[in-house]
Amino acid sequence: MNSQLNDTILDVRDLRMYFPVTMGLLRRKVADVKAVDGVTFKLKRGETLGLVGESGCGKTTVGRCIIRLYQPTGGQILFEGEDITSLPEEKIRNLRSKMALIFQDPYSSLDPRQNAGNIVGEPLIIHSMVKNQSEYRNRVEELLRIVGLDPSMKDRFPHEFSGGQRQRIGVARALACEPSVIICDEPISALDVSIQAQVINLLEQLQEGLKGLSYLFIAHDLSVVRHISDRVAVMYLGRIVEITDSQMLYKNPLHPYTKALLSAIPIADPFVEETRERIILKGEVPSPLNPPPGCSFHPRCFQAIPECSQSIPPLHEVNEGHEVACIRV
Amino acid sequence: MTQGFEVYSNGEEQTMSTLLEVKNLATQFHTEGGVVKAVDGVSYHIDEQEIIGLVGESGCGKSVSQLSVMQLISSPGKIVGGEIIFEDQNLLKYEANGAKMRSIRGAKIAMIFQEPMTSLNPVLTIGRQLTETLELHLGMNGETARTRAIELLSLVGIPSGENRINNYPHQFSGGMRQRVMIAMAISCNPRILIADEPTTALDVTTQAQLLELMKAMVERFHASLIIVTHNLGVVARYAQRIYIMYAGRIVEAGTTKDIFANPRHPYTIGLLKCIPRLDEEKGRKLVPIEGLPPNLINMKATCAFAPRCSTGSKRCSTDPWPPLTHIGNQHYVGCFLNDEEKKSELSA
Numbered sequence: 001m002n003s004q005l006n007d008t009i010l011d012v013r014d015l016r017m018y019f020p021v022t023m024g025l026l027r028r029k030v031a032d033v034k035a036v037d038g039v040t041f042k043l044k045r046g047e048t049l050g051l052v053g054e055s056g057c058g059k060t061t062v063g064r065c066i067i068r069l070y071q072p073t074g075g076q077i078l079f080e081g082e083d084i085t086s087l088p089e090e091k092i093r094n095l096r097s098k099m100a101l102i103f104q105d106p107y108s109s110l111d112p113r114q115n116a117g118n119i120v121g122e123p124l125i126i127h128s129m130v131k132n133q134s135e136y137r138n139r140v141e142e143l144l145r146i147v148g149l150d151p152s153m154k155d156r157f158p159h160e161f162s163g164g165q166r167q168r169i170g171v172a173r174a175l176a177c178e179p180s181v182i183i184c185d186e187p188i189s190a191l192d193v194s195i196q197a198q199v200i201n202l203l204e205q206l207q208e209g210l211k212g213l214s215y216l217f218i219a220h221d222l223s224v225v226r227h228i229s230d231r232v233a234v235m236y237l238g239r240i241v242e243i244t245d246s247q248m249l250y251k252n253p254l255h256p257y258t259k260a261l262l263s264a265i266p267i268a269d270p271f272v273e274e275t276r277e278r279i280i281l282k283g284e285v286p287s288p289l290n291p292p293p294g295c296s297f298h299p300r301c302f303q304a305i306p307e308c309s310q311s312i313p314p315l316h317e318v319n320e321g322h323e324v325a326c327i328r329v
Numbered sequence: 330m331t332q333g334f335e336v337y338s339n340g341e342e343q344t345m346s347t348l349l350e351v352k353n354l355a356t357q358f359h360t361e362g363g364v365v366k367a368v369d370g371v372s373y374h375i376d377e378q379e380i381i382g383l384v385g386e387s388g389c390g391k392s393v394s395q396l397s398v399m400q401l402i403s404s405p406g407k408i409v410g411g412e413i414i415f416e417d418q419n420l421l422k423y424e425a426n427g428a429k430m431r432s433i434r435g436a437k438i439a440m441i442f443q444e445p446m447t448s449l450n451p452v453l454t455i456g457r458q459l460t461e462t463l464e465l466h467l468g469m470n471g472e473t474a475r476t477r478a479i480e481l482l483s484l485v486g487i488p489s490g491e492n493r494i495n496n497y498p499h500q501f502s503g504g505m506r507q508r509v510m511i512a513m514a515i516s517c518n519p520r521i522l523i524a525d526e527p528t529t530a531l532d533v534t535t536q537a538q539l540l541e542l543m544k545a546m547v548e549r550f551h552a553s554l555i556i557v558t559h560n561l562g563v564v565a566r567y568a569q570r571i572y573i574m575y576a577g578r579i580v581e582a583g584t585t586k587d588i589f590a591n592p593r594h595p596y597t598i599g600l601l602k603c604i605p606r607l608d609e610e611k612g613r614k615l616v617p618i619e620g621l622p623p624n625l626i627n628m629k630a631t632c633a634f635a636p637r638c639s640t641g642s643k644r645c646s647t648d649p650w651p652p653l654t655h656i657g658n659q660h661y662v663g664c665f666l667n668d669e670e671k672k673s674e675l676s677a
Contacts, residue, residue: 054532162621192386193559197603197617220533223562227605227615247611264537266562267607270585273566280541281534284504 009214010043010066010181015075017061021289033288035061037238038075040315043181048207048215050229050246052222052261054285058238059218063183066216067099068092080180097127100174104186106166110158116169117154120144123176143172146209147202164195171202183216188224200228222265226250231321234258237288237296240315244322254324256303295326303328348553349398349438349521350374354411356390356397363627367393367406369577372653375521380547380554382564382585384600385574386622391557392443394574395523399434400425415521436466439514441543443526445506449498455509456494459516466517481512485542504535508542515546522547525557540567561604565589570659573597576623576633579653583660593662595638632664640666 016039018032036058043049051059065072066079068087077085084095100123103109110119121140123129130136141151147168158166167187174182184203188196207213219225225232226246233243234257242255253259263279281300286292292299298308307327315325356368368390375381385391397408400420413420415438423430442448450458459481460474469477475494482490485508498506507527514522524543528536544567547554556568564571564585571588573581573596581594592598602616620637632638635645644665653661 054534164621192622193561193600194386194603194618194622197605197615198619200605201615201617222533223605223607223609226607227609227613250608260534262607264533265607266560266566268561268565268589268601268604269606269608270565270589272608278537278541280537284502284535285532 007045008042009045009080010216011076011078012039012041012043012062012066013076013078015039015062015065015077016073017058017065017070018073031289034238034291035288036065036072039235039238039240040075041233041240041243043214043216045180045212045214046207047231048217048229050225050232051216051218051235052220052225052232053235054220056237056285056288057235058288059220059235060185062235063101063185063216063218067096067101067183093126097123097129097177098179099181099183100177100179102167102170102174102182102184102187105190106163106170107158107190109170110166112158115155115157116144116149116161119158119169120154120172120176123173127177129177139176143175144169146175146206147172148198162195163191164198167191167199168202171199171206175206178210180212181214181216183218185218186220187217189219189221196224200224203228222261223267234261237285237291239296239312239325240323241297241325242323243315244319248319248322252322254318254322254329255326256301256328257297260300260302346377347374348377348379348415350412350414351394351398352412352414354394354397354413355409356393356402356406357409358406360405360626365625366577366628367625368397370411371574371577371579373572373579373582375553375555377520378547378551378553379570380544380556380568382568382571383555383557383574384559384561384564384571386559388622388625389574390577390625391574392525395440395525395555395557398523399438399440400430401434432466435462436517437519438521438523439517439519441507441510441514441522441524441527443529445503445510445530446498448510449506451498454495454497455501459494459509459513462513462516477516478512481516482509484515485509485512485546486538487512503531504539507531507535507539511539511542511546515550515552518550519552521553521555523555523557526559527556528563529558529560561600573600576628577625578633578650578663579661580634580664581662582653583662584658587658587660591660593656593660593666594634594664595640595666596634599637599639642666 015036017036018034020029021031021033022028023030039062051062053059064070066077072085076083087095117140120143121136124136124139130139140154144151144154149165149168188199191199217225217228226249229246231245232249233240236257242258253262260279260281263277267273279302283300294309294311295313298304313325313327315323317323318329352372354368354371358365358367371394383391396402398413402408408421456478459478463469463474463477479490479494482493487493487505487508501509528539543554556564558564568585571585572579575596581597588597592601599618603618605615618637623633630649632645632650635641642665651663651665653663655661
């Protein structure tokens with residue numbers, strides 16, 4: 001959108017996260033679940049990157065690796081130019097004041113025994129962002145106001161709020177340390193349709209107000225992801241299969257999985273629906289424990305050729321800023 | 330509580346005959362906090378071989394209205410009024426657990442539930458669960474029922490049915506379990522299939538598979554389908570007519586094209602403006618519906634949407650909930666705004 005977009009804030013290179021599968025008394029490792037297997041992308045300052053895919057594709061794991069809730073098995077994560085892949089435990093806390101996470105479920109991600117003010121204020125104390133009591137109080141009230149809650153609600157407990165209000169508390173908590181990146185992990189999928197738009201608009205307003213705030217927006221709903229994101233990465237079984245700007249994604253999807261995913265989502269307009277092509281995929285997403293050889297999408301792909309099972313197609317640039325991992329493209 | 334409601338089955342030219350007609354249905358839950366009018370004077374109908382959509386947010390009474398048709402409402406809930414006419418008989422005259430209702434429930438009117446994880450019995454094989462229905466309603470026995478069950482499994486796209494029939498629900502994925510549910514629902518050749526949020530818990534590509542399957546099945550069995558959902562996209566794709574529900578009432582009804590091209594109730598208009606569309610242009614702003622859905626306990630008699638409505642008039646907070654009025658070809662809306670527009674049109 002503007003010049004500050006060129007500044008890369010987060011650089012993820014060949015990220016891999018394998019979870020061991022253990023068996024028996026000695027917890028022998030028998031296999032790996034390759035939840036994330038070679039994911040590469042860049043997030044620019046002030047940008048929103050959408051990460052979309054079906055359950056089990058590894059999108060949440062990517063988010064958790066970046067904020068170092070998991071120790072990645074391989075690859076590199078550069079945040080503001082600094083390699084944070086193997087940052088020691090004591091430095092991670094400092095990192096998390098610059099990166100925040102908004103969780104999916106506003107019902108279980110807020111401590112039921114803390115009031116809203118304490119939930120929002122806790123990061124301020126942990127990261128020593130405030131000097132004294134009055135500064136703390138002012139900042140908490142300001143944060144609640146920013147997310148559209150009445151500051152007088154700060155003494156209420158999570159159960160006294162509605163789902164949408166709780167998610168606003170979650171957003172306020174994420175904003176507390178003035179982070180430069182917020183990882184939003186399915187932030188609206190637990191909310192009612194008419195409430196979802198309120199939270200989406202709040203996130204958009206925040207980004208307009210706080211220049212340079214970047215979002216990594218993780219969700220399964222492609223229409224929501226497309227709405228909020230500047231660029232979208234589509235994931236399938238631990239890998240990015242296509243990454244491009246959100247307009248191109250709808251106008252010119254290239255990967256067969258992206259095409260199928262787009263056509264599987266009904267558009268709320270019967271006149272558009274009448275003429276839309278429908279690609280109905282066969283089968284289901286294979287287990288990441290035992291992925292098919294070669295391109296992991298080929299058993300379900302309607303454009304597959306025998307070569308697809310030979311090797312894993314790398315992500316390659318087809319147009320400027322449009323990368324696809326498919327040998328048929 | 331159910332008065333002042335126009336029932337609109339007559340006068341319309343219908344090519345197909347009406348299969349199910351619900352008139353002024355009211356279901357209430359008596360709780361410690363007060364009376365919850367989950368369904369409050371709901372009327373709708375479905376024709377033969379028709380697909381209709383019932384759309385609303387959680388808690389608007391869309392599921393309860395369908396469970397009422399099946400008489401699956403348990404205490405503290407109670408169906409307190411209305412008629413459910415199916416094959417010229419009022420189903421509400423039958424006792425919920427009586428022989429007559431049992432011969433209809435699951436056989437002539439079948440239901441597919443939201444949670445394929447919890448709506449199958451975990452300790453019985455899916456074969457047992459499938460043959461149970463066949464034995465009960467169609468009087469099949471042993472081997473015949475088993476053969477039919479295998480046929481049904483292949484019909485809904487579960488390969489090697491003869492092996493899978495001995496499996497337990499946990500051995501199936503979510504999508505496969507929902508296929509089993511569909512097989513059970515169609516097993517007795519129902520006239521009506523009620524799908525209550527059938528794909529909400531599933532992945533997008535699986536959702537598309539199952540909706541196509543359901544459509545194919547109702548076409549094959551010449552049945553009608555009621556899709557209960559919060560997803561406007563799903564109804565836009567599949568339904569011929571739509572009912573929009575809010576706080577226990579139907580606020581707008583019409584053909585799918587009318588509802589989307591010419592929505593008249595402020596709630597319907599609001600819903601369409603607040604959802605992101607896959608094909609939208611860059612920079613489109615969502616217009617959220619401010620406020621929250623109402624608490625259904627001890628509700629006032631006035632329009633429940635009024636507090637969130639941007640176009641409301643004075644009448645909205647004083648007069649009782651506006652009845653559904655006919656505004657053109659099968660299009661009905663329950664809002665004073667349209668009355669006033671009509672009046673101004675007439676006087677003009």
